[in-house]
Amino acid sequence: xxxxxxxxxxxxxxxxxxxxxxxxxxxxxxxxxxxxxxxxxxxxxxxxxxxxxxxxxxxxxxxxxxxxxxxxxxxxxxxxxxxxxxxxxxxxxxxxxxxxxxxxxxxxxxxxxxxxxxxxxxxxxxxxxxxxxxxxxxxxxxxxxxxxxxxxxxxxxxxxxxxxxxxxxxxxxxxxxxxxxxxxxxxxxxxxxxxxxxxxxxxxxxxxxxxxxxxxxxxxxxxxxxxxxxxxxxxxxxxxxxxxxxxxxxxxxxxxxxxxxxxxxxxxxxxxxxxxxxxxxxxxxxxxxxxxxxxxxxxxxxxxxxxxxxxxxxxxxxxxxxxxxxxxxxxxxxxxxxxxxxxxxxxxxxxxxxxxxxxxxxxxxxxxxxxxxxxxxxxxxxxxxxxxxxxxxxxxxxxxxxxxxxxxxxxxxxxxxxxxxxxxxxxxxxxxxxxxxxxxxxxxxxxxxxxxxxxxxxxxxxxxxxxxxxxxxxxxxxxxxxxxxxxxxxxxxxxxxxxxxxxxxxxxxxxxx
Numbered sequence: 433x434x435x436x437x438x439x440x441x442x443x444x445x446x447x448x449x450x451x452x453x454x455x456x457x458x459x460x461x462x463x464x465x466x467x468x469x470x471x472x473x474x475x476x477x478x479x480x481x482x483x484x485x486x487x488x489x490x491x492x493x494x495x496x497x498x499x500x501x502x503x504x505x506x507x508x509x510x511x512x513x514x515x516x517x518x519x520x521x522x523x524x525x526x527x528x529x530x531x532x533x534x535x536x537x538x539x540x541x542x543x544x545x546x547x548x549x550x551x552x553x554x555x556x557x558x559x560x561x562x563x564x565x566x567x568x569x570x571x572x573x574x575x576x577x578x579x580x581x582x583x584x585x586x587x588x589x590x591x592x593x594x595x596x597x598x599x600x601x602x603x604x605x606x607x608x609x610x611x612x613x614x615x616x617x618x619x620x621x622x623x624x625x626x627x628x629x630x631x632x633x634x635x636x637x638x639x640x641x642x643x644x645x646x647x648x649x650x651x652x653x654x655x656x657x658x659x660x661x662x663x664x665x666x667x668x669x670x671x672x673x674x675x676x677x678x679x680x681x682x683x684x685x686x687x688x689x690x691x692x693x694x695x696x697x698x699x700x701x702x703x704x705x706x707x708x709x710x711x712x713x714x715x716x717x718x719x720x721x722x723x724x725x726x727x728x729x730x731x732x733x734x735x736x737x738x739x740x741x742x743x744x745x746x747x748x749x750x751x752x753x754x755x756x757x758x759x760x761x762x763x764x765x766x767x768x769x770x771x772x773x774x775x776x777x778x779x780x781x782x783x784x785x786x787x788x789x790x791x792x793x794x795x796x797x798x799x800x801x802x803x804x805x806x807x808x809x810x811x812x813x814x815x816x817x818x819x820x821x822x823x824x825x826x827x828x829x830x831x832x833x834x835x836x837x838x839x840x841x842x843x844x845x846x847x848x849x850x851x852x853x854x855x856x857x858x859x860x861x862x863x864x865x866x867x868x869x870x871x872x873x874x875x876x877x878x879x880x881x882x883x884x885x886x887x888x889x890x891x892x893x894x895x896x897x898x899x900x901x902x903x904x905x906x907x908x909x910x911x912x913x914x915x916x917x918x919x920x921x922x923x924x925x926x927x928x929x930x931x932x933x934x935x936x937x938x939x940x941x942x943x944x945x
Contacts, residue, residue: 442558447742462562474553474558518633520589524586525576525586527574539637541638541641544742557622557624564594571594574587579849580765583636583764584635588633594610601613627751635746655944657724659908661724667885668799689725690728691721697944734775737768765857787874791821791881794885807888814921828877838873843863886916
């Protein structure tokens with residue numbers, strides 16, 4: 433583990449998206465709140481459930497079947513077997529496995545929910561979940577199979593099963609049997625108590641963990657797209673007056689004003705400027721604050737939706753040990769995350785579209801104001817052989833089209849399922865997976881446009897009348913030049929694009945925040 437931050441404490445303290453990202457990237461250790469009063473409060477929920485069993489109380493998922501089978505009573509002699517049956521019959525996930533980052537985020541989201549103390553689980557369960565995070569024991573979780581409204585039942589069954597020593601985990605870079613890893617670490621697999629499998633599975637941890645990662649990526653992408661736009665204003669000899677502070681005071685959306693301010697800072701707009709080549713640039717430059725500003729203005733409410741869900745008890749039923757009540761409800765419903773992720777993927781796809789249009793201007797001699805065709809840096813005697821960024825622009829168009837296609841909202845595709853018990857579902861996990869995919873594609877567009885913009889700035893600097901770059905852009909151009917030299921003679925750019933994507937994933941460049 434590379435530790436950069438203070439330990440993330442699970443307990444009564446609220447977590448932020450940044451905490452989940454740090455855990456997902458193994459940048460912070462974890463700890464469980466350990467004071468006696470807190471441990472007693474957690475234990476009281478499990479003890480209250482045990483007392484109800486002694487009185488033969490009827491509790492959904494504890495003394496009844498699950499879902500539509502809630503009318504089926506489970507005799508007390510079989511109650512202990514019910515949790516294992518729950519995670520066993522839900523072991524039918526398909527599709528790709530969640531990657532390590534996403535799996536850590538899921539574990540963090542589930543642990544934080546259970547730490548509210550109203551799920552009827554033991555302290556030992558919280559300790560084992562925290563130990564999974566601390567030792568990086570990662571359940572292998574198929575990403576498909578959740579409708580997001582009785583919680584992420586199928587994917588979270590893989591968490592419940594591996595805590596119990598069943599199924600497979602990734603540990604120290606190897607795919608292993610969970611039971612073997614338990615033995616290696618000196619742990620006894622948990623035998624889940626009544627309600628514990630339901631508490632683990634009947635919640636929104638998968639969609640919420642993915643949403644935390646999606647938010648973090650989108651926040652950085654916003655800053656990167658602004659920096660790319662500034663580079664393109666220089667490369668295309670654009671009009672920096674489009675970002676004038678007085679202009680944006682007339683339409684004062686805060687996020688839009690912030691993006692314009694970032695552009696002014698990047699372009700050192702208060703410094704003397706060269707004579708303008710045109711009164712108005714094309715929209716992908718002139719309206720960049722208006723496009724990016726929608727994402728900027730949405731981040732605050734997206735954060736609120738995601739962090740409220742992250743810091744909620746989102747299983748069913750809720751166990752109120754203080755008042756000795758069992759509250760049956762629907763907190764497993766992921767509607768807020770579904771709407772947030774459907775919205776985020778549309779916001780992000782618009783960033784892809786904006787950058788794709790900027791790249792189209794850069795490579796086209798009709799619109800790039802004197803740059804070579806396709807940004808080729810080849811000398812005149814070899815120009816006919818070289819094609820520069822031609823294929824990169826084609827690929828960028830493909831990635832943008834796919835991102836735009838994936839903006840179909842998932843949340844409106846509710847399906848009645850499970851014998852019409854789950855007759856209105858959120859599809860929040862599908863929405864979150866869609867958002868991650870749109871982010872992947874848009875980051876590819878950003879990588880391509882960043883390299884092209886840097887090439888354009890380099891080409892512009894070769895001209896005799898070239899002006900010095902503003903300080904922020906000069907520093908970025910110099911840093912990019914260390915990894916991405918100018919394209920003079922054609923070369924395959926896949927490796928450099930992949931390196932650029934790695935830098936974006938690491939949030940390598942210090943930008944505006």
